[in-house]
Amino acid sequence: MGDIKSPSPVLLFTAVFSAETAAFAWAKQNMEEKYGLIALESGLFHVEDFTDYYAATMGAVIPKQLWAFERLIAPAELPAIKRQTNEWEEQYKRESESPLVRPLNLDPGYLDLGKFILASTKDHAHRIYLSDGIFAETTLLYTQKQWKALPWSYPDYQSAGYQEFLDKCRAYLTEVRRTAR
Numbered sequence: 716m717g718d719i720k721s722p723s724p725v726l727l728f729t730a731v732f733s734a735e736t737a738a739f740a741w742a743k744q745n746m747e748e749k750y751g752l753i754a755l756e757s758g759l760f761h762v763e764d765f766t767d768y769y770a771a772t773m774g775a776v777i778p779k780q781l782w783a784f785e786r787l788i789a790p791a792e793l794p795a796i797k798r799q800t801n802e803w804e805e806q807y808k809r810e811s812e813s814p815l816v817r818p819l820n821l822d823p824g825y826l827d828l829g830k831f832i833l834a835s836t837k838d839h840a841h842r843i844y845l846s847d848g849i850f851a852e853t854t855l856l857y858t859q860k861q862w863k864a865l866p867w868s869y870p871d872y873q874s875a876g877y878q879e880f881l882d883k884c885r886a887y888l889t890e891v892r893r894t895a896r
Contacts, residue, residue, distance in 0.1 A: 724787035725825040725832075726888045729800065731782060732762055734774035738807060738819040743782075745803055746821075750796075751786035755887055757880040765871040772816035781877070783884045787891060788825065790832075794849035796823045797834035824854070826884050831855040831862070831872070841867045857885065 727750055731742050762769055762777035769777055800821035807819040824833035833854045835842060842850035854872055855862045862881055864873045871877055
């Protein structure tokens with residue numbers, strides 16, 4: 716029988732995408748008030764470079780940015796974070812009076828040294844139920860000093876730009892854990 720241990724804290728990550736520039740500032744303010752300052756912020760990517768899945772609800776041109784937060788979290792916090800980001804999406808829709816069906820998309824997850832996890836409200840064969848209606852999937856594995864895609868990994872997370880950002884996040888997490896000892 717193995718010893719039961721608490722997991723190490725992980726790096727909270729959120730992908731933010733919207734056709735509305737104001738949505739980024741709105742999301743940043745809410746997320747930083749709740750989860751602390753953003754430590755790392757990617758440049759802008761474009762969702763439409765990888766998929767047209769969101770075009771009908773979010774528009775034809777959808778900028779996307781990746782954020783990693785200074786404060787580490789316990790992995791068990793992910794369901795509550797996903798529920799909160801879903802509430803914020805609804806709140807932004809109401810407050811902005813946007814004509815878009817979904818003017819803001821917030822996709823939280825976390826990065827650990829060996830894996831990158833995304834939360835979802837949708838079940839699928841490769842997703843594990845966490846709690847409170849939230850599932851999680853390992854989107855990428857870190858092995859042999861690189862990120863490895865899985866059969867279900869989203870195309871954007873397989874791209875060099877995303878993986879370069881995740882490398883920075885992984886280095887940040889390594890340094891935070893090292894200095895916390």
